Amino acid sequence: MVESLAALAQGFAVAIQPLNLLFALVGVFLGTIVGVLPGIGPALTVALLLPITYKFDPAGSLIMFAGIYYGGMYGGSTTAILLNAPGESASMATALEGNLMAKAGRGGPALATSAIGSFVAGLIATLGIAMLAPWLVEIAIKFGYEDYFALMVLAFVTVSATFGNDPRKGLVSLFIGLALGLVGLDKLTAQARLGFGVPELLDGIEITTLAVGLFAVGEALYVVSRRRHEPETVEPIKGSIWMSRSDWRRSWKPWLRGTAFGFPIGALPAGGAEIPTFLSYSTERRLAKDKGEFGKGAIEGVAGPEAANNASAAGTLVPLLTLGLPTSATAAMMLAGFQQYNLNPGPLLFAEKPELVWGLIASLFIANVMLLVLNLPLVGLWVRLLAIPRPWLYAGILIFAVTGTVAAKPSPIELGMLALFGVMGFFMRRHGYPIAPVVVGLILGPMAEVQLRRALQAGQGDPLVLVQSPVAATLLALALVALVAPLILKGLSRFRRAED
Amino acid sequence: MQTRARGRFDVAELVIGIALLALAALILFDARRLPAGVVYGIGPGVAPVIVAGGLIVLGLATIAAAFWRAPWVEEDEGEAGGAVDWTAVVVIVVSLAALIALMMLGAGFILGCTVLFAGTAWAFGRRSPLADIAIGFALALVIHVVFTRLLTLTLPEGPIERLLLRGLAG
Secondary structure, three states: OHHHHHHHHHHHHHHOOHHHHHHHHHHHHHHHHHHHOOOOOHHHHHHHHHHHHOOOOHHHHHHHHHHHHHHHHHHHHHHHHHHOOOOOHHHHHHHHHHHHHHHOOOHHHHHHHHHHHHHHHHHHHHHHHHHHHHHHHHHHOOOOHHHHHHHHHHHHHHHHHHOOOOHHHHHHHHHHHHHHHHOEEOOOOOOEEOOOOOHHHHOOOOHHHHHHHHHHHHHHHHHHHOOOOOOOOOOOOOOOOOOOHHHHHHHHHHHHHHHHHHHHHHHOOOOOOHHHHHHHHHHHHHHOOOHHHOOOOOOHHHHHHHHHHHHHHHHOHHHHHHHOOOOOHHHHHHHHHHHOOOOOOOHHHHHHOHHHHHHHHHHHHHHHHHHHHHHOOOHHHHHHHHOOOHHHHHHHHHHHHHHHHHHHOOOHHHHHHHHHHHHHHHHHHHOOOOOHHHHHHHHHHHHHHHHHHHHHHHOOOOOOHHHHOHHHHHHHHHHHHHHHHHHHHHHHHHHHHHHO | OOOOOOOOOOHHHHHHHHHHHHHHHHHHHHHOOOOOEOOOOEOOOHHHHHHHHHHHHHHHHHHHHHHOOOOOOOOOOOOOOOOOOHHHHHHHHHHHHHHHHHHHOOOOHHHHHHHHHHHHHHHOOOOOHHHHHHHHHHHHHHHHHHHHHHOOOOOOOOHHHHHHHHHHHO
16 A cells, blocks of 8 residues: 555656647647547547557657557547547447437536546546555466466457357357467467468557558448448537536436446456446436436436446556556557557566656556546537548548557558458448457467467376466456356347246 | 347347458468467467467357357447448448559549548538639648648659649749
8 A cells, every 4th residue: 555655655756747748738738629520439449540640759759558448448438428429339328328318408417427437437547556456476486387377368359249139149259359369470489370461460460550551441331331321429518518416416426436447357367338427327216316317418417427337447557567468459559559569568667767757657647637627628629520421530530540550560461451451340340240359369469479378388198287276276267257157148138038 | 220120030139240250260361371479478379379279269159149149249239220322332432442442553642532522422412513622722731731731741643743843833
């Protein structure tokens, strides 16, 4: 406790250097601008803005990342409220009540409760990171190869199969990601796999190319394919943007409850902010004094889910920073941000570069405060961004996607892959296959392979070594439960419905 | 899709299932020359076999899902389905292909992006190509200047970029 406060103080000393403050400010601003654009979630925001940081030093760049990450989250909720176009499924609950509030002329208080709720949640969750991280690092440092492998297997299952509608589709997405992860030189023996003699393929598939292709190009294709179905209207903000006394009274408890749902679920290697946001939404509806208001624009239904969403996003940073384990598409993009400097998050990074890790954590606090100060006064600017005509918006997004890709790797083959992943993303969305497991599979697959092979090597080839450690055995058992339980539960409930 | 009756045939799932099997075959074909073992433990040839194995199982399951719906799958399949404006999709894909071709021919970043911008705007229903070409050109120009000057990154160069370079230097 005292130890982490001291480390955090050291982090603040890094973060409040003027240049780093500027990095955080630029990150927050860009993150919000890109995040506000409809159809762009936080993962894509980070992926699109990653190339901008290529030439910066690691500390400044990661601090900017912290800003982009939180900014992207805030921007997404603004869009959800004013446009009813959630950029990601985690904003769906916000869009539900928030957009109705905006339609009823209460868009201002909806934005305010979402901004302040995000701030409260971000503050508590970031404090949670600072408290939990040193403790988890202590545990993680004792982890063997087989424990890491088991942990990654668990993450594979929870990210792809546990929470989706159809576990098969999630697993298909995951295995596409794993297959893409095979491409390139083998990490341990430097033998080429699936290279087909193309030099660009030997470096492996760039995670940014995959993410930008799937999310940006795929999204543009998806939206254009059905633009005749969904007319969109931006709700103008009428009246005061500030919350009334009764708004405050109705908001503060949902903020805290939302945070209590979001952070632990985000911090477990379970991924996905959908569960905590919907838990928070249904809890607030159950607890509300005036239940009739839900479904017509209840402020509790915005305050709770928004806090849950932000707390959960911050929570995913816990496994990312302490174990190097990305459990969401956004966390995978953050990991890519680390990897461009050959930094691998995990217990070693805490020991070797504490100023970097704690500087990043301190920057999360700072970004959070900046967002609170910036976001509400600039609401007029965000509304104008939402009013960009769709043709120009998506044409612009595609140009940014191309720019990021060629800036990272100036090769027509890279652009060809971008287009290919875009088409793949379009068909996946159209047929209900989730995107995030592909991204997580690509980045986590090769890591899991290395751990597996090292574990077997250390165990002199005996496969039993994988279950001999109690930690590994428990984690693998959990993975099995996480894979099978939803099938049984859903099958049962369906069976029961059929009985009725 | 919401109205899809139990047991009705789904072409898309059949195609996806076959594609997964093809991907597995490709991985196995590539992995056959990789050593499976090293002195202790496993070599680089094992992970491809594991992944291909998973893809085969999932491919078969997907083909099966084309014919029957699994008992644990909810009825509502969300946003999928509905009429698709294929012309618009093809226009964007062709614009992307044109951009790649232009870059391979050395036409540079700005020209390629202008084509992509105008093509995408057309696909989204705009019918004033001259205005869109002008906007796309201006946007690509700004991005090029910011990325190459401010962020010192390299973007593909063509005649327009070289002209610009000379203009700025002179």
